[in-house]
Amino acid sequence: MSKTETETKKYDPANPEPLAEGMVRVVFMPEGRFADFEKGKLPYAHHGKPESILDVAENFDIFLDHACGGNCACTTCHVVVRQGAELMNEMNDDEADRIETAADLQLASRLGCMAVVEKPGTVVVEIPSWNRNYVSEGHAPKKE
């Protein structure tokens, strides 16, 4: 799927498009934009760990805030994994220590820059409500 396609298509959980073998799909809720790529072939976007949720977002022009540049030094890339946690890496001590300071912390919370998709399949992440306005058009919202 090209960047253009991901900008127009929305994920339908009741009737998802088929995902070819060896492919990864990351769905960003609640907007429902999604990105498909071949596992191990995503170009590194230089933010966060390679093939992390943040790296995927950067590759497909889906804005996920990342104030520290993807270095596990803030919590602005906070996401909640709603599906596919078993496809992702284990949280290491640095991420665990950092995410404890996140607002609206949940059991399935991860830092987008540290959460790497390690196996093919579908991962659904939700952007916490306090951060949702940032996830549009590839930039932060205008200040009022």
Ligand code: FES
């Ligand atoms: S971008 Fe700062 S912790 Fe992920």
